[in-house]
Amino acid sequence: MAIFDFIIIGGGTSGLVVANRLSENPETKVLVLEAGDNYLENQFVNLPAGWPTLLETGKDWDFTTAPQKGLNDRVMTLPQGKALGGSSAINSCVFTIPSQASINAWASLGNVGWDWKTLAPYFYKSHTLHKPSDADVEQLGLYNKLSTEGKSSGPIQVSFPSDLNSPFQKAWNETFDKLGYGFKGNIDNGTAVGAYSPPAAIDPTTKTRSYAAKTYYEPVKERTNLTVVTGAAVTKILFEGESPKLVAIGVEFAHEKTLKSYKASKEVIVAAGAIQSPKVLELSGIGSPNILESYGIPVRVANANVGENLQDPIISGVSFEVADGIETIDGLGRGEPEALGKAMNEYMTTQSGPFGRAAVNSTSILPVNELQTENGREEIHKLLNTAHPAAPTDPAYHKVVRPLIEDPEQGSGLLFMYSAQANFGANSAKGLALAEMPENFVTVSAMLLNPLSTGHVHISSANPDDMPALDFKYLTHPLDADLMARHIQLLDKITTTEPFVSLLKPNGKRNKMYAPWKGLEDVKQYIRKTALSNWHPVATCSMLPKENGGVVGTDLVVYGVKNLRVVDASIMPLSPRSNIQSAVYAVAERAADIIKSAYQ
Numbered sequence: 380m381a382i383f384d385f386i387i388i389g390g391g392t393s394g395l396v397v398a399n400r401l402s403e404n405p406e407t408k409v410l411v412l413e414a415g416d417n418y419l420e421n422q423f424v425n426l427p428a429g430w431p432t433l434l435e436t437g438k439d440w441d442f443t444t445a446p447q448k449g450l451n452d453r454v455m456t457l458p459q460g461k462a463l464g465g466s467s468a469i470n471s472c473v474f475t476i477p478s479q480a481s482i483n484a485w486a487s488l489g490n491v492g493w494d495w496k497t498l499a500p501y502f503y504k505s506h507t508l509h510k511p512s513d514a515d516v517e518q519l520g521l522y523n524k525l526s527t528e529g530k531s532s533g534p535i536q537v538s539f540p541s542d543l544n545s546p547f548q549k550a551w552n553e554t555f556d557k558l559g560y561g562f563k564g565n566i567d568n569g570t571a572v573g574a575y576s577p578p579a580a581i582d583p584t585t586k587t588r589s590y591a592a593k594t595y596y597e598p599v600k601e602r603t604n605l606t607v608v609t610g611a612a613v614t615k616i617l618f619e620g621e622s623p624k625l626v627a628i629g630v631e632f633a634h635e636k637t638l639k640s641y642k643a644s645k646e647v648i649v650a651a652g653a654i655q656s657p658k659v660l661e662l663s664g665i666g667s668p669n670i671l672e673s674y675g676i677p678v679r680v681a682n683a684n685v686g687e688n689l690q691d692p693i694i695s696g697v698s699f700e701v702a703d704g705i706e707t708i709d710g711l712g713r714g715e716p717e718a719l720g721k722a723m724n725e726y727m728t729t730q731s732g733p734f735g736r737a738a739v740n741s742t743s744i745l746p747v748n749e750l751q752t753e754n755g756r757e758e759i760h761k762l763l764n765t766a767h768p769a770a771p772t773d774p775a776y777h778k779v780v781r782p783l784i785e786d787p788e789q790g791s792g793l794l795f796m797y798s799a800q801a802n803f804g805a806n807s808a809k810g811l812a813l814a815e816m817p818e819n820f821v822t823v824s825a826m827l828l829n830p831l832s833t834g835h836v837h838i839s840s841a842n843p844d845d846m847p848a849l850d851f852k853y854l855t856h857p858l859d860a861d862l863m864a865r866h867i868q869l870l871d872k873i874t875t876t877e878p879f880v881s882l883l884k885p886n887g888k889r890n891k892m893y894a895p896w897k898g899l900e901d902v903k904q905y906i907r908k909t910a911l912s913n914w915h916p917v918a919t920c921s922m923l924p925k926e927n928g929g930v931v932g933t934d935l936v937v938y939g940v941k942n943l944r945v946v947d948a949s950i951m952p953l954s955p956r957s958n959i960q961s962a963v964y965a966v967a968e969r970a971a972d973i974i975k976s977a978y979q
Contacts, residue, residue: 383410383606385974386630386643387650388613388659390415391465392960393947393967394650395591396505400971402605409604410641412611412632415461419597424468425587426726427579428711428734433469434809438462442654442849444912449832449854451907456807457691457849458914459654463609464592466652467960470914472579472588472737474537476502477955477962478744479569480789481829484779488952489924490933495569498965501972505964506535508567509583515541519576519740520552526565534594535964538583539576540736545706546882547798547821548576551741554879558872560745563788572744572790579737580960586726586735591964610634614843616647616663616943622680627943633843645978646942650967653916653949654836657686658847660920660930660945661838665937674841680939684928688918689834690954691851693863695910696824697870698800700887707798707821708733712814738797744790744828744956747865779953780829784862790956792866793826794873803909804892811911818888823873825866826913828956831856836919853910863910864902915959920949928952934977935970946970 385401387394390413402409418438423429435441440459446452460466479495486494508531511519519539531537540548555561555574564570566577580589587593599605617629617640629642649656660666664679666686671678701707710718711733725732784791800820802813814820834852839845854860873879892909896902923929925938929952935944948963955962 382642382644383408384643384645385409385648386641387411387648388630389413389465389649389651389655389947390463390607390609391460391650391652392467392591392963395464395595396964396967397648397650397946397971398605399595399599400968401974402599402602405604407604409606411607412613412630413463413607413609414612415463416609417463418468419592426734427472427581427586427588427737430469430471431809431812434458435807438469442846445848445850447851447853449852449860449907450910453806455911457912457916458808459652463596464590466914467590468592470960471739472581473577473739473958474506474580474961475577475957476567476569477957478789481953481956482569484953485951487779489927490922490952492933493922498969501965501968502961503530503532504968505533506537506961507531507533508578509536509538511539512541515539518543518549520549526568531567535580536582536589537578538581539578540740541583542731543736543740545798547796548741550878550882551796554873554876555743557876560743572788574741574743576740577742581735581737586730608634612843613659614638614662616659618679622939625679625939626941643942646944646974649945650947652947653919654847654849656945656947656949657836657919658838660685660937662843665940670837674838676841682925682930682938684921684925684930686837686919687835688921688928689836689851689916690830690918691916692826692828692830692913692954693853693910694824694826694913695803695863695867695906696801696822697893698820698822698890699874700818700884701821702882702884705819705882707819709799709814709819712799712812739795741796743794745792745794746786746790747862780831791828791862793828794823794866795826796821796823800890803890808911808914815891816888821882823870825863827859827863829954830859832859851912854907860903860906863906864899867902867906868899915954917948917951917954917959920945921952922950923952934973944974
């Protein structure tokens with residue numbers, strides 16, 4: 380049986396970071412087991428705008444949810460990367476830094492050493508932010524958006540859209556400024572609020588996707604002490620002893636139709652993501668005894684927190700027909716040969732055009748103003764106490780989330796815009812990207828940043844090949860529905876205010892699911908018909924005290940087991956106020972240092 384110092388389960392966004400850093404020591408033997416394949420040479424993976432073609436293919440786990448009671452019992456899909464590089468290989472490239480307050484919230488829940496001050500250097504260590512040209516600053520209205528610290532110097536290349544010949548971005552920023560939501564802070568140090576144009580994980584020189592496999596693996600793949608096996612599906616973790624002296628000693632996995640076992644002399648590191656990591660633990664006998672025993676799996680460590688506390692921001696929005704003569708990328712969504720040919724020619728000849736950019740180029744983090752009054756705070760308090768979801772972290776979570784909602788310098792929602800129609804109500808991310816109508820549109824969407832509704836993910840059988848049972852329980856907490864509806868309602872103001880309104884066709888069409896709403900309840904019903912996941916699940920192996928819902932401690936070691944850690948989005952106890960890509964890289968970088976320090 381082959382022996383390695385460290386075996387990493389999952390060669391995704393976090394797993395490859397840890398593998399890179401641990402294998403810097405040539406004496407340390409590292410094995411990475413990735414269920415997906417290597418797509419480093421795949422043109423659609425490398426193409427920033429190629430992500431819709433990757434969904435619902437072999438590169439996507441394409442998970443399916445249980446019927447969502449809060450969304451009219453709709454069954455939806457959840458894209459997650461089944462590839463070397465994980466979801467960083469198939470996401471839409473948007474790269475945002477979470478707020479300092481949302482990271483400090485992790486520490487406030489009992490995680491000493493996981494505050495913004497401690498984690499900030501790891502954000503900078505993981506990426507390099509390339510400042511935009513003067514011309515792009517003018518085009519995007521990026522004035523005073525960046526700090527002058529210049530600390531970022533990591534492998535992931537992050538850049539702003541260039542040569543963006545569109546009026547939407549500047550109009551977006553100016554409209555929010557007029558409405559009192561102008562930009563404050565800096566986008567690169569966790570202080571951003573208001574409207575701005577976000578960067579993306581795109582190499583500004585090659586205009587290709589910058590992701591974990593390309594930046595953390597490919598440059599070091601010739602290291603003789605680093606072994607990466609693709610097409611390797613882990614079936615369980617191997618142990619010696621009994622709890623509380625249980626020790627992880629290796630991994631069993633299926634590869635090329637053969638079941639194999641390798642030993643780890645130091646540690647097994649689970650980095651399979653927020654959906655798969657709890658599955659690996661449960662298949663190995665770590666989880667709720669009721670669940671494990673129902674499938675005949677011997678209980679190694681009883682911890683009912685495994686797979687619980689699942690959080691995932693949802694999105695909904697409206698598409699608005701644009702004024703005549705304004706260019707959008709709807710032709711690409713409709714698969715029009717002329718539009719596809721033009722875009723590909725631009726990309727191949729000058730690395731410009733829509734294929735080299737992220738889909739989202741404008742965002743706004745904002746509060747709900749009316750909830751910051753005395754009456755509004757009373758309403759929040761009432762809604763917080765209307766329902767009590769099952770997750771054991773809720774009382775502490777409420778204490779953390781409430782000030783974020785009430786603070787005008789923070790934000791409970793993120794609005795974002797892209798210049799194409801969205802097929803809301805499609806129940807899948809791929810369906811959302813399809814342009815069904817012949818006209819051209821701009822879409823404005825809202826994302827709920829800190830949902831109070833928590834769900835779970837658990838094994839559905841003892842067969843490792845079976846998909847897990849996934850239930851987000853979207854909008855089952857009344858405050859989530861109320862906040863989300865108010866953010867969607869704000870679209871009425873944005874799209875009737877200059878200069879943005881001048882870009883829209885008067886009395887133009889909307890997306891097919893849209894119907895004018897008369898009040899907040901109508902908006903809530905629209906959301907229940909149209910909302911989708913924004914692909915950012917976290918917290919299923921939460922870093923928390925065990926009595927408060929934890930699965931791992933601040934050293935990321937699984938409670939009740941020696942030599943077993945979890946390092947991915949599943950350890951985040953709360954959703955960071957952003958998409959999670961940057962936070963996953965930062966967590967993995969910090970985890971690598973924690974692991975190294977344990978063996979010095």
